Amino acid sequence: MRIPPLYRRPAWQRFFAGMAVGGAISWCIFLYIYGVWQERNTKLIRKQQEAIVDLNNEKKIWQEEYKELNKRNIEQLTVQKINIKITNSEKYKLDSLSVLEKENAVKDDLSEMLAKDLETVYQSRDLLKKIIENKPIKIHEKRYKLKIKEMIIYTTVSIELELQFE
Known part of the structure; x- marks a missing residue:
């Protein structure tokens, strides 16, 4: 080819x-x-x-x-602070130091509520009232009991208390 x-x-x-x-x-x-x-x-x-x-x-x-x-x-949804205020200490002529000590004592009793959620604190508000009102306090050899005048539950629990003779 x-x-x-x-x-x-x-x-x-x-x-x-x-x-x-x-x-x-x-x-x-x-x-x-x-x-x-x-x-x-x-x-x-x-x-x-x-x-x-x-x-x-x-x-x-x-x-x-x-x-x-x-x-x-x-x-914001937990208790951050507790404020306690006794309003009628002037009526019984009490010094501010003893009133402050009693406010701190109540605050110590309620310290378990710190860092709890608001719903739990709100549901246990009756227990809080009983804790505060059923505990007698002694100032200058006189016995008083506390009565809750106002309670505001939010991130700061604010409680206004009144003193009464027991």
Whole structure:
């Protein structure tokens, strides 16, 4: 078998030369289009990566704020402080030191209510009244009992007391 002598015919020579030149041109066009497409996708990926980083940072900030708000809400829903005030100590002509000592004694009796949730404290308000009103106190060799005039239960439990002779 032998190869046909097509190299002698110029039409076939032009055809093969056209195929070679067309292949080279199409290869250049392919590389150009592929390069532009890759560049566009690279820019898109870079932009998306920056957006992801920004969103992750924003998410962390929101999570920290959310945790802090939860912590504050938990603190707000528990008893943080107890205030006791005896209002009519002037009526019995008592000195402020002994009144302050008795206020602190009542506060110590109620110290178990600190860090309890408001619902529990509210449900046990009758018990609080009994604890305060059934305990006689002694000031200058005289016995008194306390009567609750006003009780406010919130994050700060405020109780106003009146002294009465036993």
